[in-house]
Amino acid sequence: MSIKALKGFKDILPEEAAVWQRIEATARDIFHRFGFAEIKVPILEKTELFARSIGEATDIVEKEMYSFTDRNGESVTMRPEGTASVLRAFIEHGLHVRQPVNRLYTIGPMFRHERPQKGRLRQFHQLSVEALGSEHPRLDAEVMAMAALLLTELGLTASLEINSLGCPACRPAFKESLVAYAKARVGEICDDCVRRSDTNPLRVLDCKNEQCRIAFREAPSILDHLCADCRAHFAAVEEGLGALAIPYRVNPFMVRGLDYYSRTTFELLSGELGAQSAVGAGGRYDGLVAQLGGPALPGIGFAMGMERLVLLMQQAGEGQAQLASTVDVYVAALGEAAGKAGFRLLHELRRKGVRAAMDHEGRSLKSQMKQAGRLQARYVFLLGEEELKRGELVVKEMATGEQTTVALPGNTGAWCETVAGKIGL
Numbered sequence: 001m002s003i004k005a006l007k008g009f010k011d012i013l014p015e016e017a018a019v020w021q022r023i024e025a026t027a028r029d030i031f032h033r034f035g036f037a038e039i040k041v042p043i044l045e046k047t048e049l050f051a052r053s054i055g056e057a058t059d060i061v062e063k064e065m066y067s068f069t070d071r072n073g074e075s076v077t078m079r080p081e082g083t084a085s086v087l088r089a090f091i092e093h094g095l096h097v098r099q100p101v102n103r104l105y106t107i108g109p110m111f112r113h114e115r116p117q118k119g120r121l122r123q124f125h126q127l128s129v130e131a132l133g134s135e136h137p138r139l140d141a142e143v144m145a146m147a148a149l150l151l152t153e154l155g156l157t158a159s160l161e162i163n164s165l166g167c168p169a170c171r172p173a174f175k176e177s178l179v180a181y182a183k184a185r186v187g188e189i190c191d192d193c194v195r196r197s198d199t200n201p202l203r204v205l206d207c208k209n210e211q212c213r214i215a216f217r218e219a220p221s222i223l224d225h226l227c228a229d230c231r232a233h234f235a236a237v238e239e240g241l242g243a244l245a246i247p248y249r250v251n252p253f254m255v256r257g258l259d260y261y262s263r264t265t266f267e268l269l270s271g272e273l274g275a276q277s278a279v280g281a282g283g284r285y286d287g288l289v290a291q292l293g294g295p296a297l298p299g300i301g302f303a304m305g306m307e308r309l310v311l312l313m314q315q316a317g318e319g320q321a322q323l324a325s326t327v328d329v330y331v332a333a334l335g336e337a338a339g340k341a342g343f344r345l346l347h348e349l350r351r352k353g354v355r356a357a358m359d360h361e362g363r364s365l366k367s368q369m370k371q372a373g374r375l376q377a378r379y380v381f382l383l384g385e386e387e388l389k390r391g392e393l394v395v396k397e398m399a400t401g402e403q404t405t406v407a408l409p410g411n412t413g414a415w416c417e418t419v420a421g422k423i424g425l
């Protein structure tokens, strides 16, 4: 029996790769426009890194991580998100010493042991962005504007929801009143929420259970509990978004599944993704760098799910399956000697920047022409024993069927360049 991929682990086939490449290229272009530089970090980290940053009592750390003991008895984890690793690298290499504000992005796979469904995998990919070194609310607006611009340039629409989670000064009082509210409704809420109200109370606010949603509809709002500083910060974020004409909605129920967030949090939602409506999410994490042993630097970031972007692109007709590879020129050779000459010609074309293909199996002309059609070749260079003897080559333009005979001089290199120029490649 043949071996299949693991559940929740997906192959990205060649015909799908074009959409992925487009998303990545657009993202890089926009991130660079905003002054972000790429950083590549390992997939495997010490388990402690995620426990310390994401939080012990979160779904991710409690039940979703791919953790194992390696051959030296060390507990290691396949990264479930990018921020912790990027900050670890940031601190380890002292990147803050080089620049006042550091803007970093990373693109790659993440791993979470969740129940696989549409838009939810166990290995998925994120575009992950971090801006460190400023707590200015304009930076929050700038980062959200960048996320929104990426969606726009991909031809997608999503709605932006924002909230503030307060800071260590004001959040405890809010938590208390939320816990009191939850405890008074123990009979109405799900077992998970009963447990959460002890371990991670904010999470009761985004419980998906209908009963809980009803029960928490009248729950106290974090926005009524913000301290003066957090209130001013949030107002300035709104002002920044307004200045850039970025539409948004304030959602006081939005909390995030990771403990490290403070103040601004946001999500980009699409109505076209079904249950998995979040295309991207992020927020401030002003205490995290210090918590990981680094300097006291504020920061903000977000991550977008690439599989969900691909789904949206496909739904919008932007992600039609595309041929994995097409060529400009197909070299069709007949016979051993023409095969040899064609092989040299093939390489010469490629050296001149032409996408070229050729068959090595000595197939019939008919089957070579068929292959040229499959590869959507614009030109076929026909090389038979007769042509070779005469020092000629037939160039067939596939769109018009027009054929021209051209002389094939000894110096194929120069000739290829001329041909490439003549046929506008």
Ligand code: ATP
Residues within 6 Å of the ligand: 081, 112, 114, 119, 120, 121, 122, 123, 124, 125, 126, 256, 257, 276, 277, 278, 279, 280, 281, 282, 303, 304, 305, 306, 307, 308
């Ligand atoms: P969700 O509410 O969908 O579980 P999350 O809050 O766990 O999302 P984050 O950890 O903030 O998500 O990750 C940011 C983005 O990464 C999400 O908005 C989503 O697009 C994507 N994402 C998260 N988990 C998965 C997954 N298991 N499969 C595919 N994409 C995912």
Ligand code: MG
Residues within 6 Å of the ligand: 257
């Ligand atoms: Mg999740």
